[in-house]
Amino acid sequence: MIETEKLQQVAEKSAEQRCIDPSCDARFELNERLYVCPRCGGLLDVALEAYANADPEGLRAVWTSRLASFEPRDRSGVWRYRELLSFAADAPIVTLGEGNTPLYDAPVSAAYCGLNALALKHQGCNPTGSFKDTGMTTAVTQALILGARTVVCASTGNTAASLAAYAARARLQCAILVPRGQISNAKLAQSLDYGAAVMELDGNFDDAMRVIRELAEDESIYLVNSINPFRIEGQKTVAAELLHQRDWRVPDHIVVPGGNLGNSSALGKGFKELRNLGLIERLPRLSVVQAEGAAPFAGLFESESEVLKPIEHPQTLATAIKIGAPVSWKKALRAVLESAGSVLSVSEQEIADAKAIIGRDGVGCEPASATTVAGIKQLVASGIIGSDADVVAVLTGNILKDTDYAINYHQEKLYTHDRAADKTKEERRLTGTYSNPPARVKATKAAILEGLRRHEQEHSGNI
């Protein structure tokens, strides 16, 4: 233990916020309340320089010993790896026992993709049902350190639900600002229960962002948007937890959904830091999969252009990744290129079918998460991933985040948003390739046995 406290002190001393643009390279104190680089407007990283004397074996042993501890810091799948974080040993941490998410073997999904084996790291098993919790525990802890009274975000989705929960835990006021009419029910329900002030604004998303920037000038208000570098810090520990679960065997490929690209950025940073620490010798190839109606990052990757071209009206039923101008694209691009990964897009039909297949492994996820399995299927078909490769897909949200989607798919009532004038409603309907609708059956033993026989018959041809 003394060993780790020493490590942590070294980390504390040499951590700083740093502009990610190498031509700027501005550096700032850890506890300066910044959102972007004040010099050039670029994104900020939290940089740790404590790795020179790292002891990989010692770190592994400490992290493993914490699995048997009941201390909240050790129970958290983020704070268990606190040597990777910039926070002081006595930081007022705000935790809900995040992380600790399962790594499932998924044989049905593997066969569907053409792989011998596939593992699913299910970040939807976090306390509020999405991967956002691993970043929110660190961002809200930072809000406390900075003395904020109120935390704010502009989202109706997983971010809002997560921030509302951690703010409640920290006894901070939480404001969720959204354009009127943009609220989705399942996720809104969470924010309301966690006691957040949910405010519907007249105007569009840009108006919401403008108001938020003005609010953030107030010292008592801390903005927890997706460029907040302390969120990335928490999220990067997923790399450590995943490798710990695999006894530090590095997968060949890791595949994640791409929306705002904070998750890809965080994983890339996590793996790179673990390599710098000597815990692993190589990086897994990090690939990002987007929905084709919201794929500006895939467009950038294909065009080999230098600058991301935003999509004005992104469209996908996978609402968690319905983002036209991903703020973290520079960090994500860096991570993909450094690891020789790929960026690709998949159709709405591919997402819907992949989601149903993941379900057949007994694993439920929200639509955005299923882009991974759909993308892996493409990457195997094109030979980028070999059938015997060691592949991990990261699922980002729980199935209960969007039950309407699942019900509509299985009842063949799922329609894409493609509003092209020449398309009829029927043409916009997605096929329930692996649909499993409920059946109406008489309340007799014979009818139920017959129903089971028919169900088995109807699904025997499927995976």
Ligand SMILES: [Zn+2]
């Ligand atoms: Zn800068």
